[in-house]
Amino acid sequence: MNTPKFNNSDIIENGWWNILPKKLLKWVRLGRFDRPVGFWLLLLPGWWVLALTDIKFINCIKLMIIFLIGAVVMRAAGCTINDLWDKDIDKKISRTKKRPIANGDISNQQAFFFLAFMLLIGIICLYQLNINTWYVALSSLPLVIIYPLAKRFTKWPQIILGLTFSWSVPTAWSAANQEWTIGIFIMYFATVFWIIGYDTIYGCQDKSEDEVFGIQNSAVSAKNFLSTFVGCMYSFTFILLLIGGYLLEASFFWFIGVTLIGCHFVNQILKLNDLKKYAPLKIFKSNVTVGLILSISSLGNYINFMQ
Template identity: 40%
Template sequence: MLEKAAPGATTAGALPDSVARHWLDRYAPDWLKPYGRLARWDRPIGWWLLLWPCWWSAALASVQAEGAFPNIWHMILFLIGAVAMRGAGCTYNDLVDQDIDAKVARTRARPIPSGAVSWQQALLFLFLQCLVGLLVLVQFNAFTIMLGFASLVFVAIYPFMKRVTHWPQIVLGISFSWGALVGWSAVFGSLAVAPVLLYLGAISWTMAYDTIYAHQDKEDDALIGIGSTAQVFGEFTRPALAGFFALTILLMAIAFVLVDASVIAFIGLLAAAGHFAWQVLTLDIDDADNCLTRFRSNRDAGTIIFAGLCLDALVRAIFG
């Protein structure tokens, strides 16, 4: 998953789908820029979407434990881990997909196919990012450490899924939503039904937003023979998205009920449902910029859900 700047907004040397005037292009030394682009530092939406399930789960655990706010140290660790592991995942994906990327106009300028970074350098960079992720993971309890390692199975197979199925978004959802389990286990050292439902809801959310994203590349994907749910749903994308978003809200609502969340958390969830409805109703699957805007807006949807849970926990702690 990537972000795309407005046409003509990128600085010299930046990829066409990077954020305009990002710090990486403006301030980073030249030797660092291709590595930052390899890790998608200039496209932060990816780590936001990886981070939100972690923070949701931490906030859900805080409601369950009647804490005033999620553990701040855990929140910082999840942020560092999301940036590092999203970068590692993108680096790994580009190593696997370098031949495919070279055939697509939007991706052939990426660091590996363009020659800005050799595959040996990319492999070393991958190792360094994974090392950061490992240092974050070992700060948690033993159960959470094992749970974190288990996610690597799905991370490893994801880049190959688009070669064998039109449903790679399912595997992306399984791996990208893993934080919905980790946030809870970091607090309790175990899992329960509530975080599992939150996890399933996050998978459904991922299916929706990445289908929107995939519509940007559906023509190129079809030409080179790789699959996506954008191709599967086609003109029926809107009802499909409505179903995924509705399932997300339903599963999260049940998770909220199981932790005895107050009306405050449900108001946040209702606001998120309104945001999802806006995405579906205003989506134009034939307009890449429209798709990108709705894809990016899921950062805001994640914020709304998180804010509702945190406010619930805070009010509960203050007023009992």
């Protein structure tokens, strides 16, 4: 397989999708199936929460698989909604102007059919979970719809994204039939701050063009104190992960993981001081490592249980 290569947009030229018929390529790009970072970042908080519950290991794995499928299709659905709202904006930005709705490869009607299909798969996944989880998951839909509009009425749309993208935390908790405690709410807000931080870094790719076209986001709003802003978001994340882990009676493996990602956060913040040398996209993508470390460390609960 050829090494992925970017053109002047965020479209990846070569990858596994080259084996598919060309007529399917536009759908791969619409759902961002060619860029798995997004669904990993959506999925991993749910994974680490599942492992922090008291359900049996085999049940945890089953739920992880359901959440994996759900994360892929719901991320695709979210991207479709975003691209429908933002098609006129995307046409102006070099990184996004070749997205299939913006460049006309996919019509609005076709996009709605794709969206309905992704939501149908998501509903099938949701059907595998208890009924309380249906209400928890479906209650996120207003945020999913509102987020693409947020940049039109606030300079800090990443706050809405953080509240939305963190929804796998309460959804996973409910799926495991856990009683609601302050610990899980703290874990939710830890994830919210993490997302605000890493998506601000992601927004740095378009910062100069966003300023020209008057597009609002935290990368533009915090441009004069970028490292400080992201540093604060990551600091809140670190502290709340420690507190949340303590309240949820996580094993010591969890705290080792949180310590490791704390070091990772420091490394990211240092790189923000020289974005000419360190690409914002690469720094952003490294947050998958953060999520994987926390997911693996949370599984330490089962090691303790088996002992």
